[in-house]
Amino acid sequence: MPVKFMNNLCFRPLKGFCVALAIACLAWGLLPMGVARAFDNPELLPAEQVTVIDLANAIPDLQERSLGERLEQFEAQTGWKLRVLTQFDRTPGRAVKDYWQLDDKSLLVVADERGGNLLNFNVGGEFYNVFPRTFWIELQTRYGNQFFVRDNGENQAIVESLEAVMGCLDRGGCSVVPGLPQEQWILTLVSSIVGGVICGFAAHPRKEGQGIAWQWALILSPLWGMLFIAFGIAPVVTRTAEWLPLVRNVAGFAIGLLVAFLTPVFGQPPAEQES
Secondary structure, eight states, X not given: OHHHHHHHHHHHHHHHHHHHHHHHHHHHHHSOTHHHHTTBOGGGSOXXXXXXXXXXXXXXXXXXXHHHHHHXXXXXXXXXXXXXXXXXXXXXXXXXXHHHTOOTTEEEEEEOTTSSSSEEEEEOGGGGGTSOHHHHHHHHHHHSSHHHHHHHOHHHHHXXXXXXXXXXXXXXXXXXXXXXXHHHHHXXXXXXXXXXXXXXXXXXXXXXXXXXXXXXXXXXXXXXXXXXXXXXXXXXXXXXXXXXXXXHHHHHHHHHHHHHHHHHXXXXXXXXXXX
């Protein structure tokens, strides 16, 4: 009896594993064949050649025709091939590569709202000669995020991202996405103000009779300079030619500097009068 009990104890996990494996194989065999074909469904593609395939009905018909004509004209003028595919439950998958004959000068914008970001970019190799890889990350986060899509719609997210790409291609490429959204400008303004505050505290005199502590301001210059120049000024001048955001950031830096520089003076206790 003890030997039989030990055998049952040893083989019980093995039996459970075999049963689980059999159930998994049966479930795999019962999966519909359509799931495998979802990665290559050429029957979803139109018979005629178009530049926009809107399977998710994300773009109004009139705007879809206008965008298609715009992409055809752009390709004829520049040689860059830009294509758009929207999908939700159905997708042609890899069949679009042969349908559009995508090559190194091709950009495929795939709009699918099931992910965390609406936009995905399949970029040909030639694009990396005029765009850095960070450009596509910034483009995706700016126009494909849920807040932009909620406020402007999926169609505008697609169209504006393509307009940004075409505008950059007309200029020979871009290192950053043109335009300065309000939320990004606010970050640059906050960075400028914080840089001014640090500079003001660093420059506050620490000795009697000293006007400005230049030494401390220079020591901390890498910190406040990075906040003001790298994060406050550079994102503005590289994305827009408007002078108003730049003036506001410079004013924010100056105000932060003055407040931090003068605050310790106001906080000092008044000197006692001599008797």
